[in-house]
Amino acid sequence: MAKVLIVGEIQGGALREASLELVAVARGLGGDVVSLVLGKGVQGIAEDLSKKGGGKVLVAEGDALEAYSADTHTAVIQQAVEAEQPDLILLSNTPNGWDVAGKLAAVLDVAAVTDVFRIEADGDGFLLTRRMFNGKFDAQLRASGRTLATVQPGAATAYEGSDAGSVEALTVSGLSSRSTFVEVRKAAAGGHDLTKADIVVSGGRGLQKPEKFDEVLEPLCAALGAQMGASRPVVDAGWKPHEYQVGSSGQVIAPKLYVAVGISGAIQHLVGMKGSNFIIAINKDPDAPIFEVADLGVVGDLFEVVPALVEALKQAKG
Amino acid sequence: MKILVCLKQVPHQDARLEVAPGGTWIQDSNIKFDINDYDKYALELALRIKDAGEAEVVVASIGPDRATQALRTALGMGADRAVQVWDDAFAATDSLAIAKTLAAVAKEESFDLVVMGLMSDDANNSLTAPMLAQFLDLPHVTSVVKAELQDGKVEVERELEGGSLEVRSVPLPALLAVQTGINDVRYASLKGIMAAKKKPLAKKSLSDLGLDAGAVAPKVSIAKLYVPPKGEGAELVEGSPAEQASKVVAKIKELGLL
Ligand SMILES: Cc1cc2nc3c(=O)[nH]c(=O)nc-3n(C[C@H](O)[C@H](O)[C@H](O)COP(=O)(O)OP(=O)(O)OC[C@H]3O[C@@H](n4cnc5c(N)ncnc54)[C@H](O)[C@@H]3O)c2cc1C
Numbered sequence: 001m002a003k004v005l006i007v008g009e010i011q012g013g014a015l016r017e018a019s020l021e022l023v024a025v026a027r028g029l030g031g032d033v034v035s036l037v038l039g040k041g042v043q044g045i046a047e048d049l050s051k052k053g054g055g056k057v058l059v060a061e062g063d064a065l066e067a068y069s070a071d072t073h074t075a076v077i078q079q080a081v082e083a084e085q086p087d088l089i090l091l092s093n094t095p096n097g098w099d100v101a102g103k104l105a106a107v108l109d110v111a112a113v114t115d116v117f118r119i120e121a122d123g124d125g126f127l128l129t130r131r132m133f134n135g136k137f138d139a140q141l142r143a144s145g146r147t148l149a150t151v152q153p154g155a156a157t158a159y160e161g162s163d164a165g166s167v168e169a170l171t172v173s174g175l176s177s178r179s180t181f182v183e184v185r186k187a188a189a190g191g192h193d194l195t196k197a198d199i200v201v202s203g204g205r206g207l208q209k210p211e212k213f214d215e216v217l218e219p220l221c222a223a224l225g226a227q228m229g230a231s232r233p234v235v236d237a238g239w240k241p242h243e244y245q246v247g248s249s250g251q252v253i254a255p256k257l258y259v260a261v262g263i264s265g266a267i268q269h270l271v272g273m274k275g276s277n278f279i280i281a282i283n284k285d286p287d288a289p290i291f292e293v294a295d296l297g298v299v300g301d302l303f304e305v306v307p308a309l310v311e312a313l314k315q316a317k318g
Numbered sequence: 319m320k321i322l323v324c325l326k327q328v329p330h331q332d333a334r335l336e337v338a339p340g341g342t343w344i345q346d347s348n349i350k351f352d353i354n355d356y357d358k359y360a361l362e363l364a365l366r367i368k369d370a371g372e373a374e375v376v377v378a379s380i381g382p383d384r385a386t387q388a389l390r391t392a393l394g395m396g397a398d399r400a401v402q403v404w405d406d407a408f409a410a411t412d413s414l415a416i417a418k419t420l421a422a423v424a425k426e427e428s429f430d431l432v433v434m435g436l437m438s439d440d441a442n443n444s445l446t447a448p449m450l451a452q453f454l455d456l457p458h459v460t461s462v463v464k465a466e467l468q469d470g471k472v473e474v475e476r477e478l479e480g481g482s483l484e485v486r487s488v489p490l491p492a493l494l495a496v497q498t499g500i501n502d503v504r505y506a507s508l509k510g511i512m513a514a515k516k517k518p519l520a521k522k523s524l525s526d527l528g529l530d531a532g533a534v535a536p537k538v539s540i541a542k543l544y545v546p547p548k549g550e551g552a553e554l555v556e557g558s559p560a561e562q563a564s565k566v567v568a569k570i571k572e573l574g575l576l
Contacts, residue, residue, distance in 0.1 A: 068484075070448065070458060095478050099460045102448030106417060111537035112445050127541065133344070133440055136335055140542040178457035179492070182485035184478065199575060205331075224570070236499030242481075249477055257575050278573055280566060281552060287545065296569055297552030298562050308563035316567045316576060 001031035002121050005086035007077055008037045008049060008057075009096060015045050018092035018151075020158035023053040025151055026090060027159060029121060034058065036080045036170070038073065040066040043167070050165030058083070058170040069177035073100045076172050078107055083170070086146070088119070088126060093150035101150050111143035117155035135266045135289045152267065190243040194229050199257045202229035202246055202273070206262020206283065206302055210239035216306050217261060223313040229253070229273075231263045247272035262302050265290030282306065319373040320427065321364045323397065324420050324434040324450070325357035327381050327388035331439070342410075342540045344440075353388045356435025360496045362503045364433050365396045367467060374398050378423050380408055380416055386519065393514035394506030400519040407524065407531040413441075415534035417449035422527040424454055431472070432493040436460055447495035457488050460495040 004026035008019040015037070026033045035054035037046040039061070046059035060076045077100070081089060089104075091097040093115040105112035111125065118129035125144040130152070132139045143149075194200055201224060203217045213228070221228045229251075230244040246253060248268040258276035263269060265281070265288055273279070274293050281294035282302050291297045298305050329335060330350035338345040353361070364375045377392040378401040379385050389400040401423055408415070424432060432454070437444035444460065451458030463483065464475035476484040477497050488494075506514070524530055555565040570576055 070451075074452075095461050095476065098444045099448060099458075099476075102413065102417070102445035103452045103458070105414060105445065106449040106452035109414075112413065112449075113538055114443055114445060130442075131546070132442055132543065133329075133335060134442065135546075137337065137344075137543050138546045139540050139544075141538050142541045143538045145537060179459065179486050179488040182473075182487055184482055184484050187481040187483055189481075224575070232498070238502065248479055250481065252480065257570065257573060279552075280569075286554075289546065291552045291554075292546075292549050294552035296566065297554045298566060299554060300559060300562060304559040305562060308559040309566055312560070312563040312567040313570075313576070316571065 002029050002087040002126075003032040003034070003085070004029060004088045004090060005080060005084055006033065006035040006054060007089065007091045008035055008045070008054070009092055009094060010037070010039045010042060010045065015049060016092065016094070017158055018094065018153040019049070020052060021153065021156040022090045022092060022151055023159035024156040025119060027053060028156075029088070029119065031087070034084050034086065036060070036077065038065050038076045046167045050167050051162055053159040053161050053163050053165075055163075055165045057165055057167050059167055060170045060172050062172070062175065064175040064177070067181035068096050069179065069181065070100050070103050071177040071179070072175045074103050074107055075175055076170070077104055079172050080170055081108060088146070089148040091148070091150045093152050097150045101148060105148045108146070108148065110146040110148050112148045113141050113143055114150045115152050116149050117152050119149060131267065135264065154271070187242060190241055192227070192241070192243040194227055194244075194246065194251045194253045197227035197253070197255050199224050199226035199259075200229045200246070200253060200255045201226040201259040201261065202231060202263060203234060203261050204231040204263030205233040207234070210237070213239060216303060219310045220259070220261075220306050223310050224257075224259070226259070231269050260290050260294070261306060263290055264288050265293065319367070319371070319431070320429045321367060321373055321375050322424055322429040322432045323357070323361045323364045323375060323377045323392070324432065324446070325361060325377055325379050325388060325392060326354045326435075326438045327351045327379065327385040328354045328438055328440045331355065337543050337545065342543055344543070351384055351388070353391060354435050354438045356437060356439070356496060356498055358503045359498055359500045360433040360435050361392055361395060361397065362501045363465060363494075363496060364431070365504070366501065367431070368396065376401065376427075376429075378403070378420060380404065380419055389519055390514050391506055393517045393519070394511040395504055396510060399517060401522060402519060403522045403524075403527065405524040405531065407534055410536060410539055411534065412536035412538040413443050413445035413449055415536050417446050417453055419524070419527065419529060419534060420446070420450050421453035422529055423522070424450070426527075430491050432456065432491075434495055436495045436497050444495075447493060451493040454493065456491055456493045458493040458495065459486055459488055462494045462496045463500050465494055465496075
């Protein structure tokens with residue numbers, strides 16, 4: 001049975017929830033589970049993980065590991081792989097996870113698959129399932145031999161069992177990073193705080209032109225007393241400032257009502273709004289993934305549906 | 319300064335995609351293609367460095383005949399030279415094989431900076447850039463949203479989650495994988511397109527690069543590509559736009575939000 005190495009990720013001095021999700025995925029495969037925790041002052045985190053299903057937890061400590069660096073992390077994980085000889089190496093599909101995954105796979109010369117939500121053993125390798133084409137299709141990939149995978153955060157429920165594992169130091173010397181960490185800063189916040197709004201109406205690439213946000217979406221926001229949000233391409237194109245962006249690299253919101261207009265429902269967008277109390281989606285494509293998380297769906301041309309909705313709202317309010 | 323931009327030709331964002339009969343890739347014989355969105359921002363980044371001083375921008379792509387169009391577009395936007403690599407072995411390939419091949423292309427000359435997109439809009443792997451960096455023994459940064467060249471180094475901002483940005487200083491030569499939205503991508507002007515016709519575009523085979531099919535044999539293959547199974551999904555409202563609208567309004571009323 002497959003032996004799995006979990007690479008835990010520290011964020012803000014704590015182990016990420018996503019790392020406990022990796023424990024669940026690894027345990028689901030039924031084989032041996034070992035983990036790796038790396039950073040500065042992480043001994044306690046390693047001990048904690050060893051009691052939460054992480055199995056034997058290797059801990060690499062040091063000043064050189066205080067801030068994330070692809071160079072140092074690759075060197076440490078490589079050493080853990082050499083020591084443990086796992087069949088499968090699991091990381092979370094986070095900015096640090098995908099920054100190091102490719103480099104590590106190249107160093108180890110192993111199969112690599114990112115952002116997976118299901119893994120099954122298959123002969124000498126694995127079958128891994130993930131989205132492709134920005135969410136339009138699912139793909140089952142066959143990886144042969146030792147495999148490295150990053151797992152989509154939220155794809156599994158964090159492991160909740162308690163098991164007696166152990167902690168072992170992994171000594172890695174001569175770590176150095178060619179690039180230097182300067183600081184982490186918050187993107188400048190504007191006055192547009194979506195987290196406090198009861199109703200958010202977001203527009204996506206389906207609106208096609210920047211002026212449509214004023215002509216089509218703004219009247220709907222006014223009729224509902226809603227704040228306006230947007231998907232990433234709208235912000236990338238400079239049609240709306242970054243503070244409008246809803247999603248993993250924007251704001252994460254949970255209003256009473258979220259209306260998605262011309263938004264396909266890519267995972268990075270869903271992360272930002274799926275906790276909303278009620279979701280209405282307007283999209284001309286009946287297969288758009290947004291309809292999977294919406295409570296109410298309108299399949300239709302937004303340029304017809306939204307004006308009709310504004311009219312109906314005006315009438316309803318009298 | 320010499321900059322390599324690696325780019326991929328992918329289905330156009332507005333193309334209607336369907337799974338091909340074999341069930342392992344999309345039907346791609348009759349659709350429109352375009353330069354991968356992430357790669358356009360990477361190219362723009364390189365072209366701005368060129369505009370600001372002395373730089374030669376080389377674009378490279380692994381792709382079949384149709385990918386020549388993507389490279390010509392890049393030349394039309396202002397790149398100086400192009401390299402296109404193809405072999406039928408790439409019809410079913412993986413990121414590791416692509417990165418090995420791009421490394422062979424890059425090693426034919428000496429680049430101060432390699433820029434590319436964070437991922438491709440078709441495979442969404444985000445693996446090729448850090449793999450290539452490893453094969454070229456370069457420091458790398460992914461999810462780059464800002465890059466400023468300074469004396470012998472590049473100061474970058476890397477996008478983390480929830481609006482956090484990490485600032486890093488990277489010595490040159492280096493590899494950067496950029497996020498979308500990093501700049502305003504230019505269009506190729508008519509003059510640029512005319513000039514592009516005369517710019518060099520070298521077509522290379524695997525053997526030209528000292529590789530063979532064995533060297534790029536994939537470790538990952540697509541067993542099955544399919545439309546995601548539908549869950550319970552939303553309650554759909556039927557009818558004309560006006561009928562749909564009145565049903566939606568009734569629901570909003572019911573929620574007590576009117
Ligand atoms: C690291 C990373 C972070 C990211 N962070 C975010 C994030 O924070 N937020 C975010 O939103 N995205 C984010 N993305 C991007 C995300 O993957 C998607 O590309 C993006 O969400 C797509 O935006 P969209 O739905 O507006 O555009 P598209 O996917 O192009 O969808 C447009 C939709 O409009 C519909 N449409 C078109 N015309 C009409 C019409 N006339 N009437 C009705 N419907 C119409 C289409 O059917 C389609 O479904 C991130 C990506 C990465 C890799």
